[in-house]
Amino acid sequence: MTEAAKKETPKGLDQGIEVGASSLTGEKIEGVIKSVLDNETGARLKTYVDTCIHCGLCSEACHYYLSHDNDPRYSPVGKVKQTMWEMLRKKGKVSPEFIKKAAVISHTECNLCKRCAMYCPFGIDIAYIMSVVRRIIHRLGVTPLYIQDTAHSHAVTMNQMWVKGDEWPDTLQWQEEEAQDEIPCLRIPLDKEGADIMYSVIAPEPKFQAQLIYQAAVIMDVAGVNWTMPSGIGWDNSDMAMFTGDNELMGRIKRTHYETASRLKVKRIVMGECGHAFRSVYDMGNRWLGWREPPIPIVHAIDFYYELIKSGKIKIAKKYDQPVTLHDPCNVVRGGGLHEKARYVIRAICEELIEMHPNREHNYCCAAGGGVINCGPPYKMTRVHGNKIKAEQLFAAKAKGAKTLVTPCHNCHSGLEDIVHHYEVGLGLKFISDILYEVMEKP
Amino acid sequence: MHELYGLLTGPLAWAAFFVFIGGSLYRLATMLILVHKKEKFIFTYMSWKYSFRSIFHWIIPFATTNWKKHPVLTIVTFAFHICLFLTPLFLLAHIVLWDEAWHISWWSLPDSLADMMTLVVVGACVFYLIRRISLPEVQYVTSASDYVILLIVAAPFVTGFIAYHQWLNYPLFLNLHILSGEIMLVAIPFTRLSHMIFSPFTRAYMGSEFGAVRHAKDW
Known part of the structure; x- marks a missing residue:
């Protein structure tokens, strides 16, 4: 099989997985799995695996399971069986084919939404187990191509969408001008030190949903909020590295974000209507960096609108x-x-x-x-x-x-x-x- | 048969309780040491309030969404676990043994009730077995060990029931009952029956994360 892969370009659906897996050897797979399990996991994984009684009660929590007419391969525990249990049982001695399958299951058939954690009587965190699988996939270099590309973008530009250094302030100024047609004195204050709020967004907003920045600027302006946006890196709160298992990169991204807020001496970070970024800034990135809670209060847009409406500012x-x-x-x-x-x-x-x-x-x-x-x-x-x-x-x-x-x-x-x-x-x-x-x- | 009885109620009983208690403490201690060594942050997120909030919801029948979704399973599971604990602890014949050996005794269940409770445990084991075989989502994740632990749990109750009613060969079934009970005790810390030890902790941790960090319910 490896012979064939060498002779012709892999024809799989996903080049990230196919090309990545084509250079895998048994020793490499075993080494990485052992290294992740021994060095990066601990009591949680062990206790979860030992405690699971194989009752299948998590099944109905999962939309994939329900949507595939209760096909057990899509149940949360079914996905653990096809990935982590097998890696543990074979002590890492699994084939490149297995790794490809594990990459597809962990990356595309689980959203890490944690609904199953609410259905498991023992509160086993299956999404965490899937994250460990993704971490192994990452360290083996078999991550699906598109999401790996966004992770590369994070690594190079500190934003998810390859938005270039000058494109970002340019977009903000463009939206500011647009909004000034409606509210002539409206500003999108850049790098305003000591503002109350740093407003951060995900990179798809400047890339192709710039009207959301416009709307946010109008809301901020009308509510009379003392706010700012950073003109340089740190403006993007999104984080695909968190989902690819590239924890080191996740740490870099979140550190940049928090440090930007800290440099601007703002009291809080308010973020746009994004879920995964909230998870990253509020729950994951901070932990990786050693903060029990985010070093700067994180306010999601929902919370912020609630505040503005309740206080009568809007x-x-x-x-x-x-x-x-x-x-x-x-x-x-x-x-x-x-x-x-x-x-x-x-x-x-x-x-x-x-x-x-x-x-x-x-x-x-x-x-x-x-x-x-x-x-x-x-x-x-x-x-x-x-x-x-x-x-x-x-x-x-x-x-x-x-x-x-x-x-x-x-x-x-x-x-x-x-x-x-x-x-x-x-x-x-x-x-x-x-x-x-x-x-x-x-x- | 008599020597065997002596062995089973003497040295093997000691060994079984020793392994059960010692093993459970060992598993608990190694888990906590592992947390301390590698995932210390777990301690910082643990909250008494939210741990118990979560545990209480899950140990009350029908107090969670998933219990409500599976009414039959919920009734069977709760009945099973309650009977599994109470029957051996409050069986008159067991208390008599404690009294003879240690001069300690406590309240006991009427024999007829204990008999019923035994049947509940055995019936629940049959239910679990049928569920395992017939439900695709359970069958898919079932391994041989799942049947073995089911057998380990059912055996002391089946043999105890037969022995109590003095059916078949009484001395044989009495010995089998004692032996299977000892096997179960020994198995608890070292098989997935260890959910008895670990589940309060996994539940408490998830409850703490949901309560204190996520501000959401986990039931």
């Missing part, structure tokens, strides 16, 4: 009149408890909120997060077919009258767009800020 002129349904993103709801605040905001800006079921902590994942959508086009249908259950959930909300689907997370937004399109659900998609910007009182 007033609503006319509520959004179409009935909306709210998708609770895993990282800010199961990972940050912002579900009630999100509902407060939605009720303040919309006439009617129609709940989808299940909701809050129990909401089904979008199947895009956890780096899955970042694995790119080869896996688009993996996540679309893997989330039929989401389409059913959305259809049910639509049947009750919902017209617009609100989701305060970038990955969810893009993933749900594909779901809505493929299954012809017929719901419009919006961020909270899209609606807030539309309905708020402006000078």
